[in-house]
Amino acid sequence: MVIETHDLSKRYGRVVAVEGLNLQVGEGEVFGLLGPNGSGKTTTILMLLGLTEPTSGTAQVLGHDPVREPLSVKRQVGYLPDSVGFYGEMTAWENLRYTTRLLGLPRLEAEKRIGEVLERMGLADVAQRPVATFSRGMRQRLGLAEVLLKRPKVAILDEPTLGLDPEAALEFLAMIRGLKAEGITVLLSSHLLHQVQAICDRVGLFHRGRMVLVGTVRDLAERVLGGAYRIRLRASAGASLAERLKSLEGVGALRQQDGSWYLEARRDLRPELARAVLEAGGELLELGLEEPSLDEVYARYFQEVRHAEAA
Amino acid sequence: MLRLREGSPWTGLWAVFFKELADHLSSIRIRLLEVLIALSALGAVYTASQTLRQTVSEDPFLFLKLFTTEQDPLPSFVAFLSFFVPLAAIALGFDALNGEYGRNTLSRVLAQPIYRDALLFGKFLAGLATLGVVLLALFLLVAGLGLLFLGVPPGGEEVGRALLFLLATLVYAGIWLALAILFSVLFRQPATSALAAIAVWLFFTIFWGIVAQLLAQALRPVDPFNPESALANAQALLFLSRFSPNTLYAETILVLLNPAVRSLGPVLFTQLEGALIGTPLPLSQSLLLAWPQLTGMLAACTLLFTLTYVLFQRREVRA
Numbered sequence: 001m002v003i004e005t006h007d008l009s010k011r012y013g014r015v016v017a018v019e020g021l022n023l024q025v026g027e028g029e030v031f032g033l034l035g036p037n038g039s040g041k042t043t044t045i046l047m048l049l050g051l052t053e054p055t056s057g058t059a060q061v062l063g064h065d066p067v068r069e070p071l072s073v074k075r076q077v078g079y080l081p082d083s084v085g086f087y088g089e090m091t092a093w094e095n096l097r098y099t100t101r102l103l104g105l106p107r108l109e110a111e112k113r114i115g116e117v118l119e120r121m122g123l124a125d126v127a128q129r130p131v132a133t134f135s136r137g138m139r140q141r142l143g144l145a146e147v148l149l150k151r152p153k154v155a156i157l158d159e160p161t162l163g164l165d166p167e168a169a170l171e172f173l174a175m176i177r178g179l180k181a182e183g184i185t186v187l188l189s190s191h192l193l194h195q196v197q198a199i200c201d202r203v204g205l206f207h208r209g210r211m212v213l214v215g216t217v218r219d220l221a222e223r224v225l226g227g228a229y230r231i232r233l234r235a236s237a238g239a240s241l242a243e244r245l246k247s248l249e250g251v252g253a254l255r256q257q258d259g260s261w262y263l264e265a266r267r268d269l270r271p272e273l274a275r276a277v278l279e280a281g282g283e284l285l286e287l288g289l290e291e292p293s294l295d296e297v298y299a300r301y302f303q304e305v306r307h308a309e310a311a
Numbered sequence: 312m313l314r315l316r317e318g319s320p321w322t323g324l325w326a327v328f329f330k331e332l333a334d335h336l337s338s339i340r341i342r343l344l345e346v347l348i349a350l351s352a353l354g355a356v357y358t359a360s361q362t363l364r365q366t367v368s369e370d371p372f373l374f375l376k377l378f379t380t381e382q383d384p385l386p387s388f389v390a391f392l393s394f395f396v397p398l399a400a401i402a403l404g405f406d407a408l409n410g411e412y413g414r415n416t417l418s419r420v421l422a423q424p425i426y427r428d429a430l431l432f433g434k435f436l437a438g439l440a441t442l443g444v445v446l447l448a449l450f451l452l453v454a455g456l457g458l459l460f461l462g463v464p465p466g467g468e469e470v471g472r473a474l475l476f477l478l479a480t481l482v483y484a485g486i487w488l489a490l491a492i493l494f495s496v497l498f499r500q501p502a503t504s505a506l507a508a509i510a511v512w513l514f515f516t517i518f519w520g521i522v523a524q525l526l527a528q529a530l531r532p533v534d535p536f537n538p539e540s541a542l543a544n545a546q547a548l549l550f551l552s553r554f555s556p557n558t559l560y561a562e563t564i565l566v567l568l569n570p571a572v573r574s575l576g577p578v579l580f581t582q583l584e585g586a587l588i589g590t591p592l593p594l595s596q597s598l599l600l601a602w603p604q605l606t607g608m609l610a611a612c613t614l615l616f617t618l619t620y621v622l623f624q625r626r627e628v629r630a
Contacts, residue, residue, distance in 0.1 A: 042629060046418075046628060046629065049422055051418065051421055051422065051628045052627060052628060052629075068316055068317065069316070069317045070316070070317075070424075070426075071317055071318040071322065071424045071425075071426075072317065072318075072424075074422055074423060074424040074425075075424040077422075078422075079418070079419070079422035081415065081418040081419055081422070083415050084415060084419055085414040085415025085416045085419065086414075086416060086419075087414065087416060088414065098326065098330050099423060101323075101326035101329075101330070102323045102326045102327075102420065102423035102424070102425055103423060103424065104322070104323070104326075104424075143419070146419070
């Protein structure tokens, strides 16, 4: 395990920021810490980096304890904070040069790496411009360039797509996928579930300081939404279609919205559905499998939690 | 289970030091301060040399007079310095750490393999080095101009005294720098910390003298029929006023630059028996006289810096 925590907790006075966190991230994995703002994601990240001390519990990052061996951890772990900042009056190159000095890299090696990472992040042309003139997206890319400067084994990215326009966000996510291809373990946090679900191997959903669900997106969908398969059906249907659909074996929830039917099923029911529509004398217009969305998983899960609490 | 943290707290210290030094030396505020101080130096040297030419006579420490001579309306160089040095130190330190918060750079820098110690020490040392460079340049400027105007080279002891004076000024600057950095940890807004530091400076420059007088009067009232009470009052006043770094600095440089000064407190006639009033003390004796003041300033500086260190170590990284 690259990252491992045991009952990691952080309290600020009586406020619980993180409670009993047991997290395991394997090598080469992209793990997403997901949840709304203030649910404990950033605190978790800071504890993993040794930037804040846990109240109780332990953490191991690459076999080191961040509290006692923070330098070993920080030498191998790249960190991109949310709303990353640079010294505005210095150029991009100078900012990175400062980082290489803090890393203790010799000059030639440092300059070689700076050239590489700026090239890779598409910032080579603006390397000599003061960072104050950079857009949000460029700053974010410079932040990732700084992470790569370390040649890290683990990259921790806090809200990497926050504040980026959709195009820049997609571009940035592709860059994160590139890290995985290099064998870098990635831990990222986000509250924009739909944006990051595509690149995460596994996700942990946070709620009020607790990681309440953990697994692959598909796992979670199966667990929370009841059916792993979500099928969308559009048909100019006879009146009896609803009855027929409900009577099919394996159909879970069924709802109609904007002229389409949404079904949840335990297995791929598409052939049966097509037959049912034809037998009902309707015309099949559209039939497709929908990827489960994390937003829905999240919303549904907390709906259930609230119901359980109310009961 | 007590385990030491790994590695050295000094890792990265020089990286921070040189970055901050470069920032300081190229910043606009240091330009402004340089202009101000250079102007004051010129003024001071000019008045001093004008006055000194008329009274050149037999003073063996003519060179030191360059720093201390005043002529209305212009104060002496030393008076200028004791006024400007705290302001310069505050200007260099007031946004040391809250500035990093404001620019969102703190967490990024601390995610590099360094301890917070390195960041804090680096910033403090860089500020001190900047002040040192400015002071040294200024001192050489005044000394050089003095040589040109007066045409009298300084003796060995005079140079020694002048260098000690420079050192004392740097320690004095260190107090205000440490205070400014302390406020930059305490307050989130750079404007607030700058104002707070200037308020403290104003308090000691203007109000502490008055407060000390009132307190001394209340604690050791002067009885017109008892001369002992007058002495007690004077001693209480001196004791209280020495809480101000300004007093300590003023006393230190008075002793260092005036070899004729033999005591800093009230002197009784009985103590003067056999003394040759006006004969200069050797440097070692002057240093001995100013030693408590120098140590006091050093202690204040260390105390403030330690407080800053403790507070900064406990501060959360996220804003």
